[in-house]
Amino acid sequence: MSSIKIELRQEDVNKIKEICTSFNNDPQELINVLHKCQEHFGYLPAEVQEVISNELVVPVAKIYGVVTFYSFFTMTPKGKHPVSICMGTACYVRGAEKVLDEFKKELGLQVGQTTNDGKFSLSSLRCVGACGLAPVVMVGDKTYGRVAPDDVRNILKEYEEGK
Amino acid sequence: MAKQKIQIIVCGGTSCNGNQSELLIDNLRLELEANALENDVRVIKSGCFGLCNLGPIVKIIPGDTIYTHVKPDDARDIVSEHVMKGRKVERLLFTDPVTKKVLATERELSSHKKQIRIVLRNCGIIDPENIDEAIAYNAYEALGKVLTEMKPPEVIKIVKDSGLRGRGGGGFPTGLKWEIAYKNKSDEKYVVCNADEGDPGAFMDRSVLEGDPHAVLEAMAICGYSIESHKGLIYIRAEYPLAVSRLKTAIQQAREYGLLGKNIMGTGFDFDIEIRYGAGAFVCGEETALIHSMEGLRGEPTVKPPFPAESGFRGKPTNVNNVETFACLSPIILKGAEWFASIGSIKSKGTKVFALAGKINNVGLIEVPMGTTLREVIFEIGGGIRYGKKFKAAQTGGPSGGCLTEKHLETPIDFDNLIAAGSMMGSGGLIVMDEDDCMVSVAKFFLDFTVEESCGKCAPCRIGNKRLHELLEHITKGKGTLADLDRLKNMSLVIKDTSLCGLGQSSPNPVLSTLENFREEYEAHVTIKKCPAGKCKDLMEYFIISANCVGCTACARVCPVGAITGERKEPHVINPNICIKCGSCMEKCKFDAIIIQ
Incomplete structure (x- = not known):
């Protein structure tokens, strides 16, 4: 599965167990369990999936299947400031591709990657529903609208000085 | 309802939210407190007004004054001038994008004149986080009527007579769907609301859920009563945090008022609603895939029959309807099937909400009677093309639909006419493209989406779409030949015929319709190796x-x-x-x- 090996601390294991119990260890609640776990850990490494597998009594392969099926779940940690560029149709026709290219250039990242210092990660997503502001970029929870390639550097600057 | 004399309604839809409307609300409240007006003036965060490109929007009642492009710093002027002195803040008043006249109220807006608001009746009017306001605007009255005066078959008959068809895209008659679910007897049945709005560029469902969540809850309860179900589930995208939080608040408030839960309104009918989260998979808009996803599985579709109405969630009869379909319901019950059937075209009744986006002046949500022409939508309501450019095409139905061109401008928009024009209604995204857009690239963009979202279960969709995408990639790089165009067409037809679910059956539509309508553009790419719109980098x-x-x-x-x-x-x-x-x-x-x- 994932090449990154991590060691789960006992408290992390307990947290996963607590989440599973809150859904009565019901395998039908797997997606809700995964949502809660990702909220807690930021991503879903193989080790977390193994604990869930034991708790819900679902083969870990099945869980891996579900995690990789849905684009919302990720097995690699996101950056401290996740950058998402909307590639919905409205943003696309208003030039989102050029904005994405600029972010790739500025951050030196491809979509799905995280910077070495863990500060930024880059992803594209499909429509955040703010088509009136197209093209739209989100950094964390903050939305930037009508972004032009020239704005990219300034957006990143907001997050660079230890903010 | 509110005791305060003045209400300041601030749009809390996603576009306005992204433009700091939250901060604006805070500032307004601070200004009011500073002037000891907090008991006289109420600030309300509403759902989408539908004027997304003019946001953030502020509306002041009484008087219905609309302010546009309001910045957080404008809070001071709004309070000191409008609220305290009764003088309108001239610089924030908005000009009609079509007539260029300064308008005082939204009713004067030319784009509003062709619209009829049924689904969006309360959006931008009520505070979606306050059930009292919803009730003041007739929420739960239809449920009361159904529970006390009608038998389930009577409700189903009204829905059938109204001619309401599923707004998720398929256009299946809603009443018929309910009837099938009603006739399948079982100890347990489910009502599911499909709020997995994955079509890129569409934000109708989200706006309804954010602006008027009770409309959906009430309709689900009505559906529950009609098909004899006691359990409702809303399947919503996790990417819509605002809609989720408003739904949760609404469900909680409805339970406290005895409008959901046990013994609703003392009639002995039980119905409760739970929220289930999607996790970003377009195919989950397909009802069988959606049901699998709710069961904690990969969201892969299965062959129909059996239809969900026979064997759905947990193997029990399940009725799945889209958010917009549900939002049409209580007006139908209150005003009658004949009223609803009087709006729209012969085979498509009522209204349709469209999310207008792309190269158009008035980006936003509109609701028009079925049968409105494309020209009216784009040029009269949408205010025409940005920067005075030339209209080239409009994509309806998102990645599953096709493009409509100049020759379709007079086509009345309804389910059947769109299919005849090689597109489809879809959920209601309407993306406008101008002369600068390359249709080959647009087709490639949609295929890119389908390839990523194909669940991989059936070969035509998994492999075929990938091949289609490769061919388009080739053509945009100047490596295509004329024979490739025939190959595109043949492969598209095979994928359509042989795919398992709606995703694969419709994914070649953007290719087929652009090929049909813009063949000369494809030919320019493969023969003289030029991109007429100047979009394809390798050909420039x-x-x-x-x-x-x-x-x-x-x-x-x-x-x-x-x-x-x-x-x-x-x-x-x-x-x-x-x-x-x-x-x-x-x-x-x-x-x-x-x-x-």
């Missing part, structure tokens, strides 16, 4: 018109690869072998000396 060449070039050197300085040479005050030239076609020089040139050939 940047060129400096020496007569226009004054030798300011701006282009040479901005060029990242040093492809531009020339002496100061002398015309420059671009070396096509070094040029990476980034377009920076063209953006910098003030003399229109750089063109694409």
